[in-house]
Amino acid sequence: MKSRSRPLLLASIHDVSPRFEGEVDRLIGLLEPHVGGKFAMLVVPNHWGGAPITRGSPFASRLRGWAESGIEMFVHGFFHRDDSRHEAPAKYLRARFMTAGEGEFLGLSQAVATARIAEGRELIEYVTGRPVAGFIAPAWLYGPGAIEALRDAAMPVAEDHLRVWSPATGRQLARGPVITWASRSPARLASSLAAAALLRRAPLDVLRMGVHPPDVRHPALMRSIDKTLRIAAASRTPGRYTDLLRT
Ligand SMILES: [Zn+2]
Secondary structure (H helix, E strand, O other), X not given: OXXXXXXXXXXXXEEEOHHHHHHHHHHHHHHHHHHOOOEEEEEOOEEOOOEEOOOOOHHHXXXXXXXXXXXEEEEOXXXXXXXXXXXXXXHHHHHHHHOOOOOOOOOOOHHHHHHHHHHHHHHHHHHHOOOOOEEOOHHHOOOHHHHHHHHHOOOOOEEOOOEEEOOOOOOEEEEOOOEEOOOOOHHHHHHHXXXXXXXXXXXXXEEEEEEOHHHHHOHHHHHHHHHHHHHHHHHOEEOOHHHHHHO
């Protein structure tokens, strides 16, 4: 990895779905003053099996408009719900309790992962009229089947909590924890505020931050996100994940 003259800021909106259209609009309003259109959307093709993105729908038109304005589009799982059976109890507990059952790609076989990745990619590429930037698993959790499937699909970019890599080439593209906010319990909310306050000043070459639809319901989180964007954007260039492939 070549060092940059100015470090990068990569911002993203998770769980983009017709189910969360109002929340996504609010998150766009929060990001744009700081990063313009330099952010990514993580799109869920059919959130929990009840919010399909349909070709030709108004939401599909909005996705195309966002993509045409330069927002990067990632496939973000397919259903965003962990409906597989985990054989190993430890893995099951991790999926069930650490992610509220949203680690969809943790327990999938390679065949099922391949099928869902291909279907999601085809849908989003059809709707937006351009190639997807990559694939990011729900809750950043990948099982061995998902890792193999992404490599076979030659997906340009993927990320987990700690790194960004290219499944297509095997190359590591960036390192360092992603800043994200949690609101499922008061304790998680408080610890995510503390983590954001530390990480937004971390001397990383690439700083990632991901925001989620439920964040908009918590004023303290919205303030922390805004402050994180302000501090990070003061010393960093807002960028795109695909910028990492050119260095
Ligand atoms: Zn998600």
